[in-house]
Amino acid sequence: xxxxxxxxxxxxxxxxxxxxxxxxxxxxxxxxxxxxxxxxxxxxxxxxxxxxxxxxxxxxxxxxxxxxxxxxxxxxxxxxxxxxxxxxxxxxxxxxxxxxxxxxxxxxxxxxxxxxxxxxxxxxxxxxxxx
Amino acid sequence: xxxxxxxxxxxxxxxxxxxxxxxxxxxxxxxxxxxxxxxxxxxxxxxxxxxxxxxxxxxxxxxxxxxxxxxxxxxxxxxxx
Numbered sequence: 001x002x003x004x005x006x007x008x009x010x011x012x013x014x015x016x017x018x019x020x021x022x023x024x025x026x027x028x029x030x031x032x033x034x035x036x037x038x039x040x041x042x043x044x045x046x047x048x049x050x051x052x053x054x055x056x057x058x059x060x061x062x063x064x065x066x067x068x069x070x071x072x073x074x075x076x077x078x079x080x081x082x083x084x085x086x087x088x089x090x091x092x093x094x095x096x097x098x099x100x101x102x103x104x105x106x107x108x109x110x111x112x113x114x115x116x117x118x119x120x121x122x123x124x125x126x127x128x129x130x131x
Numbered sequence: 132x133x134x135x136x137x138x139x140x141x142x143x144x145x146x147x148x149x150x151x152x153x154x155x156x157x158x159x160x161x162x163x164x165x166x167x168x169x170x171x172x173x174x175x176x177x178x179x180x181x182x183x184x185x186x187x188x189x190x191x192x193x194x195x196x197x198x199x200x201x202x203x204x205x206x207x208x209x210x211x212x
Contacts, residue, residue, distance in 0.1 A: 015191060017199075
C-alpha cells in the first residue's frame with residue numbers, strides 16, 4: 001500500500017505545477033497498487049482547491065474520493081498521541097502536524113512508501129516513490 | 132459470524148413475509164438476508180487515478196493560475212488568492 005500526500009496529489013491535478021510530469025508518471029504507475037490517504041491530507045487538498053478553484057471543485061474532490069478505491073484513514077484518540085510524539089521529535093519546524101499524522105498512519109499500517117516530494121518523510125524512515 | 136438485531140415490521144408485511152418464507156421453506160431471517168443481499172449490491176469503485184484525472188480536467192477548464200509552489204507551500208491553506 002502507498003500513502004498519498006497532498007503535494008503529490010496537487011502536483012498531479014495542476015498541469016502547470018513543477019512536479020506535474022513526475023507526479024503523473026508515478027501516479028499512472030500505481031494503477032494496481034492499493035492507495036491510502038489520511039483525512040488530514042484531504043483537509044489540506046480540499047482547503048487549497050476551495051480557496052483557489054472554488055468550493056464546487058472541493059465538493060467534486062469529495063465526491064470523486066467517495067466513488068474511488070482510495071482508502072481513507074483517520075486519526076483517533078489513540079494514534080493522536082503517537083502523532084504528537086512524532087511531531088515533538090522533529091528537528092525541523094517546517095514539518096506539519098499533517099505530515100506527522102501521515103507518518104503515524106504509515107507506521108501503524110506498515111506502509112513503507114509515500115507518494116510525495118517532501119524530503120521530511122525520508123527523514124522519518126519512509127521512502128518516497130521515485131521514477 | 133451472524134449478528135443479532137431487531138427489525139420492526141408493520142403486521143401485514145410481517146404476515147406476508149412469513150407466508151412467503153414458509154412457502155419457500157426459508158426462515159424469516161433467511162428471507163430478509165436474501166432480500167437484502169439482492170437489493171444492496173456493493174458499488175464498484177473507480178480507480179483513484181481515473182477519479183483524480185477527471186478532477187484535473189474540471190480544474191483545467193477554470194483556467195486559474197496558481198503560484199508555482201502551490202502544491203508544497205502550506206501558506207496557501209490560509210492565504211486567499
